[in-house]
Amino acid sequence: MTDHEEIAAELFGIRGMSAPLPGEFDENAKIVDGDGRAYLLRITCAHRDRGRIAFLQSVLAAAANVSVATPSVRPTANDADRAVTGDGRIAHCYTWVDGVSFADAGRPADLAFSIGVTAGEMLNALAVVPPGRLDPEFVWDLADAGRVVGQRLGAVEDLRRRSLIEKVMDRYAGIELEHLPRQVVHNDLNDENLLVGDGAVVGVIDFGDAIETVRIAELAIACAYLMLDQDDPVAVAADAVAGYRSVAALDPSEADALLDLILTRLATSVVVSASRGADNPHHQLTDALAWDLLERLVAGDLDHIAAELAAAGTAGGMPPASADLQNRRSILGPSLSLSYEEPLNIVRGSGQYLYDERGRRFLDCVNNVCHVGHVNRAVVDAAASQMSVLNTNTRYLHSEILRYAERILATLPDRLDRVFLVNSGSEANELAIRLVRTATGRSDLACVDHAYHGHTATLIDVSPYKFNSAGGTGRRPWVHVLPSLDPYRDEDLRGPDAGTRYRARSDEALEGAILAGLIIEALPGCGGQVIPTLGVPNAACEAVRERGGLVIADEVQTGFGRTGRFWAFELYGLDPDVVTMGKPAGNGHPLAVVATTAEIADAFDNGMEYFNTFGGNPVSAAVGNAVLDEIDRLDVVAHGIEVGAYLLEELRRLAARHAAIGDVRGAGLYLGVELVADRATKRPATGLAYSVVESAKRDGVLLSRDGPFANVLKIKPPMVFDQTDADRLVQTIDRALAAAE
Secondary structure (H helix, E strand, O other), X not given: XXXXXXXXXXXXXXXXXXXXXXXXXXXXXXXXXXXXXXXXEEEEOOOOOHHHHHHHHHHHHHHOOOOOEOOOEEOOOOOOOOXXXXXXXXXXXXXXXXXXXXXXXXXXXXXXXXXXXXXHHHHXXXXXXXXXXXXXXXXXXXXXXHHHHHHHHHHOOOHHHHHHHHHHHHHHOOOOHHHXXXXXXXXXXXXXXXXXXXXXXXXXXXXXXXXXXXXXXXXXXXXXXXXXXOOOXXXXXXXXXXXXXXXXXXXXXXXXXXXXXHHHHHHHHHHHHHHHHHHOHHHHOOHHHHHHHHHHHHOOOHHHHHHHHHHOOOOOOOOOOOOHHHHHHHHOOOOOOOOOOOOOOEEEEEXXXXXXXXXXEEEEOOOOOOOOOEOOHHHHHHHHHHHOOOOOOOOOOOHHHHHHHHHHHOOOOOOOOEEEEEOXXXXXXXXXXXHHHHHHOOOEEEEEOOOOOOXXXXXXXXXXXXXXXXXXXXXXXXXXXXXXXXXXXXXXXXOOOHHHHHHHHHHHXXXXXXXXXXXXXXXXXXXXXXXOOOOHHHHHHHHHHOOOOEEEEEOOOOXXXXXXXXXXXXXXXXXXXXXXXXXXXXXXXXXEEEEEOHHHHHHHOOOOOOOOOOOOOHXXXXXXHHHHHHHHHOOHHHHHHHHHHHHHHHHHHHHOOOOOEEEEEEOOOOEEEEEEEEOOOOEEOHHHHHHHHHHHHHOOEEOEEEOOOOOEEEEOOOOOOOHHHHHHHHHHHHHHHHHHO
């Protein structure tokens, strides 16, 4: 028999089995008797104030008036409300409240209103309880948070996080606490103490932190824990506020202070946890989630969030959005596009997620720039470290630049042994064209239909995606367009003879051409995330080479391990003369690369100096090396193959349920889902693709669409995207298509 079982039997007449439970200071155990009845046994150290215990039991008596289950005192064998053990500790026992905690239930957002109602009911019930005595060690009074956090802030070693807490406490200092209504509150309606079932709160437990403090603390604490790990934390908090307002009063001063007290509770939690270290794991259960929520909210528009929460549940509703959209339209060029019908104001990124100004989390399924994850800490630290020492141009020797160039070359065919460092994919492709023109002494270029290679004047001219679209001026005489590589829309480009048939078409398109070269993506992106048949890109390259042209492999979208190979051209065994790289190279930092042969580089050295002010600076090189390190550490190629194959299979299963999916294709984490109005005719479902992208965005998943008919869902997420994310993406597309049917 355990110590807890002996105490339960001797002092409370309960004979049964015990199981220990976590607690901040007290010993807690669940006791189940022979008839299956459960109790909570709490044993308090001898020095705890007996008056405090009496206060807490008066709180429990008042809480019995709320509409959900709460514990009640189980008297001792002598009909007392507590007993003293042989060694002087105080034992008290309570009826057990059944239910699953909000945390263990998966934090369902649709319970937010019910949680708000429970907080309001609890406040109303406890309003009759007179203030009780407080332990001097108590750290959970929001009205005393300035002192508590101030004394313990030094325990937060990360300076960035410490600065975050300081920002929160600066706002806390502006709250006029003395003007806020006060009363006794539960003070700990957290995710473990709220029990849920059947779509509502069914019970509240653990009244051990009840105190007399500012009344709004009840709602603020409930919201702080409700908001953890939510895609849209402000929306769920607003629902809770509406629920609270449906049963309890919320003064304007309380409403105005709500967000800052939510932030303060989170700050108190992480700071107290840091100050206590690993000695008390009870306080580390939600550390990571609390830090995440703090970072998300503080990065956002706090004044707007505060106003939104203050207005929740009132006739006025949500305040108007910020003026950023109107300012953008009046200041920036009107041809700059924005994604989505209601544009997003993105203020933060982390891993495979982006966050808006309200802290809402979006699964990013389309941003292939932040290749090893948004705000990858190793990459950020490398940039900051080098920036703090030196940043200059390539007219000086610097080992970081040489090391990066050597590492890039090590991933490429041996004959590619020269590197130029630039700032963007467009710069890389522009330079590549200069290289092949200088090396061949020719000007004409070949490209593939529907291709896009960049935004400079020359690159627009070799991008049918642009020059054949609105605002385009059509094909220039020196541009020769090869047919699309798309086997879905062209049956001749399927099967073992597809390359032969494509070669015949290429010869026809290039008849009489005197070419400097061909610029080609092995997997055309803007063409619709196309996965050509083996032999087809090869045929295009062969046709150009037979005419004396050189081959530029554009890897700006597909490079650095996205497609299951380090470079997409490896999937087809291509042997390019020039390779261009961009987007993923710097993980969001402006870095791009051109690799070529010594012969071509020497031909380019014709007396005209090539100089690029920022290309290949030490900071960019340090960033590039950090990205390569992370690619190795994360095993990006293998990860992309595994998750990409899983996602491809799940999307194909989805296609079996939705006739609107005409084709699913992909290599690694580079996939496309083509939507059609009719599978037989392959008539593009452009409008449906638009609605799916918009619906996914409302569900917190970011997609985009592309292809000649804008009907292909593009999927090319950061490479830290995992199988759980894949499941969520498939479910999101499934819901969007089902809603449209």
